[in-house]
Amino acid sequence: MIDKKEIGDILSDYDEDNLTIGVLCSHSALQLVHGAKREGFRTLGICLKERERAYKSFPLASPDEFLILSDFSEILKLEHQRRMREENTVILPHGSFVEYVGPRNLVDRFRVPMFGNRASLEWEGDRGKQREWLKKAGVRVPKLYERPSKIDGKVFVKFAGAKGGRGFFVADSKASFEEGLEKRIEDGKISRQDAEKANIQEFVPGVRYYPHYFYSLLDDRGAKVRGGAIELLGMDRRIEPIDESYRGLPNVPSEFFDYTVTGNEPLVIREKLLVDLIRMATGVVETSKELFPPGIIGPFCLETIYHPERGFTVFEISGRIVAGTNLYPEGSPYSPYLFEEPMSTGRRIAREIKDGVKKGRLGEILY
Incomplete structure (x- = not known):
């Protein structure tokens, strides 16, 4: 694994007053670029040629500049990494970035500062380690x-x-x-x-809830946790073909039995259940500090199922921004209780980076 000190040495050569926010054009790129622009950052889109037109079609969320690749894995080429470092680039990782480039490559070969703690990739990507993390956090997990x-x-x-x-x-x-x-x-x-x-x-019966959290080291407006605070920025439910299976009754075609995520729906949860959501997130953050110091940083999502008798079961954790946050480019039903301005998760990441520069703590939130 690339040592954090090595990333720190790279960051020491950066002009922190002229950072570029880099995003791979997939997953939640529109929201991330939109949020970065709102916070005044220059933006770089890492993009396949066939996707460039689509991303240029949304001017308020289109990157200021594109790095065009024939395959996303080409981002590992030394010439591209050198260019990004020369432009003071900070990468905002998301699910597609991790999947297309590969968690092992990001941990061992990608020498560009990324927002968050890249050590979390090993714990998120390994289902055995992820289960250990969740169990130590004191949350219910499936058998x-x-x-x-x-x-x-x-x-x-x-x-x-x-x-x-x-x-x-x-x-x-x-x-x-x-x-x-x-x-x-x-x-x-x-x-x-x-x-x-x-x-x-x-297989756990119940209703699916995907709460979107943000753990900040630099702001204490959320639920207080040792060294920072947890903000609940939104929530969604994922749409899958299986959800439409009732349309094929009484003889449901096999094509309906597909769990590929095709979209997301916004939702709010019964208010008293917020107690459980905050409790679970607190355990996850505190445990991460012990397992991979300094722990999870920035956005994460607990993928849960709620049953009235069994309570919440957490079947997975995403240690980064999730696509369900795309529902809320102007903020969610929860973000106004934390911020007096529109605050998407994408903008929240950019705000944390800006605060890191202002407070001289940028190195703490990048790896």
């Missing part, structure tokens, strides 16, 4: 099946990486598990390597 032969009820089968639910499926026996794997390999939705690392979780 895990180590082997398909142990399946004794309905299970949810997932795969590593930010795949947006692609290839995920439900099974209820070893036979249906193996059949599901083979079908998805044949359809090209997963690889043999993905199949070997399949994660088999208990």
Whole structure:
């Protein structure tokens, strides 16, 4: 892993009064660029040629300049990394950035300062480590099946990486598990390597809630946590083809049984349940400080299911901005209780970087 001191040495050569915010053109790039521009930053879009026109179609969220690549992995080329450093670039990572470039590459080969703690990539990307993190944080997690032969009820089968639910499926026996794997390999939705690392979780009934948090080291307006504060900036529910399965009744076509995320819906939660959401986030942040100091920094999301009798079950954590935040470019139903101005998660990241410069603490929030 690239040492934080090495990134600090690179940052020491930066002109902090002339930073460039770099974003890979996918996932939540429009929101991130829009927020960075609102905070007065120059912006750089790392973009595939076929996407450039689309991103130029939204002038208030279009990067000031583009770095055009034929494949996103080309960002690892030394010439591109050198250019970004020369332009005082700070990268804002998101799910597509991690998936396309690769968490291992970002940890070992990408020598451009990124917002947040890149050490969190190892804990977020490894489902075993992620489960350890969540359990130590004191939150309920689904039962895990180590082997398909142990399946004794309905299970949810997932795969590593930010795949947006692609290839995920439900099974209820070893036979249906193996059949599901083979079908998805044949359809090209997963690889043999993905199949070997399949994660088999208990299927948890309930309502899905995806709260969007921001942990700040520089501002104390949210829920106080050792060394900073947690802000609840929004919430969403993800839209998947399976949600429309009722339209195929009584004989539901197999195409409906697809968990690929295709969009997001805004929502608010029953107010008394905010107590649980803040409690869980506090445990996650405090535990991260112990597992990978200084812990998680900036945006993160707990992917939860709520059942009136069982409470919240957290089945995954995203240690970065999630696409559900795109619902709120002008702020969510929760952000006005924290800020007296429109505040998206994208703008909140840019504000934290600006505050880091003002307070001489930029190095604490970049790695």
